[in-house]
Amino acid sequence: MALTDIMIKKTKPEDKVFFLSDGRGLMLEVRPSGGKSWIARLRLNGKEKRKVIGQYPDVSIAEAREECLKLKKQAKTGSLASTSENLSFLDVYNEWFRIKAVSTSESHIKKVAIRMNKHVLPFIGEMPISTIKSADILTLCRKLEIISAYTARLMCQLIGQVFRFAIAASYVETDPTYALRGALATHKEKHYATITEPSKIALLIRAINAYPYNIVRLALQFSVLTIARPGEVRHAEWSEIDFEKAEWRIPAEKMKMKRVHIVPLSSQLLQILQELKTLTGSQKWLFPSARNDSSPISENTVRIALRTMGYSNEDITPHGFRGMASTVFNENGWSSDHIEFQLAHAEKNKIRAAYNHAQYLPQRREMMQWYADYLDSLK
Numbered sequence: 001m002a003l004t005d006i007m008i009k010k011t012k013p014e015d016k017v018f019f020l021s022d023g024r025g026l027m028l029e030v031r032p033s034g035g036k037s038w039i040a041r042l043r044l045n046g047k048e049k050r051k052v053i054g055q056y057p058d059v060s061i062a063e064a065r066e067e068c069l070k071l072k073k074q075a076k077t078g079s080l081a082s083t084s085e086n087l088s089f090l091d092v093y094n095e096w097f098r099i100k101a102v103s104t105s106e107s108h109i110k111k112v113a114i115r116m117n118k119h120v121l122p123f124i125g126e127m128p129i130s131t132i133k134s135a136d137i138l139t140l141c142r143k144l145e146i147i148s149a150y151t152a153r154l155m156c157q158l159i160g161q162v163f164r165f166a167i168a169a170s171y172v173e174t175d176p177t178y179a180l181r182g183a184l185a186t187h188k189e190k191h192y193a194t195i196t197e198p199s200k201i202a203l204l205i206r207a208i209n210a211y212p213y214n215i216v217r218l219a220l221q222f223s224v225l226t227i228a229r230p231g232e233v234r235h236a237e238w239s240e241i242d243f244e245k246a247e248w249r250i251p252a253e254k255m256k257m258k259r260v261h262i263v264p265l266s267s268q269l270l271q272i273l274q275e276l277k278t279l280t281g282s283q284k285w286l287f288p289s290a291r292n293d294s295s296p297i298s299e300n301t302v303r304i305a306l307r308t309m310g311y312s313n314e315d316i317t318p319h320g321f322r323g324m325a326s327t328v329f330n331e332n333g334w335s336s337d338h339i340e341f342q343l344a345h346a347e348k349n350k351i352r353a354a355y356n357h358a359q360y361l362p363q364r365r366e367m368m369q370w371y372a373d374y375l376d377s378l379k
Contacts, residue, residue: 003028003061008036015143016123026068028056029131032123033139037131038064042075049075050088052128087171089132089162090125096165105253107231112158119144119155129166134176141184149185156180193313194320196327202378204316207309209379215297216305218276219287223302223318225269225372227325227343229256230318234296236286238277246270246365261344264365266372325371332374338363 003022011020013034020028025041038053053059053067093116101109123140124132137159144152160177167175195201208224211217223233232250240249248263255261265273273286280288285296302318316324322343329339342364 005057005061008056008061011036017127022061022065024065024068025072026053026065029127031127031136031139032143033133033135035131035133035136037128038068039128040068040071042071044075050128052131055131087129088125089127089129090121092129092166092169092171093121093125093162095169096162099165100161115151115155116158119151120159124159129163130172132176134179137176138180138183141180145185153184156184192317192319192323193315194323194327195316196324198378201324201328201375204311205375205379207311211305211309213305215276215279215287215290216301218272218279219297219302220305221272222269222276222286224321224324224375225266225272225368226263227322227371228263229322229344230299230302232261233302233318234287234299236296237284238281238286239284241265241273241286243270243273255344262361263342264361264368266369268372268376328371328374329367334367334370335360335363338367342367 001021001023003020008020008028011030013030013032015032017029017031019039020030022028027039027041029037029039031037036056038056038059040051040053042049042051051071053064053071056064059067097109097113097116100112104112120140124136127136137156141152141156144155156177160175163172163175163177166172195204205224208217208220211220219233222236223230226233226248228236228248228250232254235254236248236250240251241247242249246265248265250261250263252258252260276286280286283293285293287297287301289295289297303313306316306318307313326339326343330336338360341360
């Protein structure tokens, strides 16, 4: 059915982009922000292409029909040039994603794909990238803010990365996310729940030591005494453990900051690893999955163990072991530099950081042995 001005004006935006057909390859794109654009569907080199004609009502129905007919004739005769206006946001995103995947860790790029596929592409993926305005992205982000301010800001950042790639590739001239600086809700950092009172730490250590399943118990003890991130613990390999040097050397590609990290192993940790070696020493992972030993334990294994022991998500999380150690170290006068290096936090001077994976190792070795002894004294 041919469109009329009355029909178009009565059309209300929805949560996702949708199209109204005028026939003969002409469509009106209706965006969640309320913006409307004329799109011509063409066959170019055997493939369907979409070319933006203009915004409604700046371009009238009659003008859009005339331009669409002209473009179809050009496409048929081969005189229509392929331009960036034919590219959708999804087209450019896919090109950006392929390049980013080469230089980004598999786990991170997987998270990017999941988030973009869920939060962004269903809404603006099919839109010609040259027509996307700041208002379109703001509308999308406002919907995400209802769920999470953090998610909204993260998606805006990722969309901005795609647009900056598009600018470099001469697909577009501007980044519409730039105008949104200051327009989105500020994300308040959520600190991981942890335990810091000595008497409560003592109860936690006793509960861990009494946990009935050996590999999970050892994973809990290893997590507490290495204060490594949960993902680093899960993916720890026997090839990374040096018993003679009493070190766990984590490769750069496994670290959040992409640099080698050395964890000194206390005498208590060496005992834990000796026990663990009798259980999993012939396998790749320190803590293999019970279902499939070619994979490490799941990210929920330690969390579920804590819940089984009676600790809720508001009491402590697996990541909270790091906060617990940091508090104990600071309250007992250890150097903040030594603590930050042991936690593998970001080094502000990136040039210096490239050479710093072993910095403060003697001091950190002393600090980590003190911590293991301190926890023993509490229990």
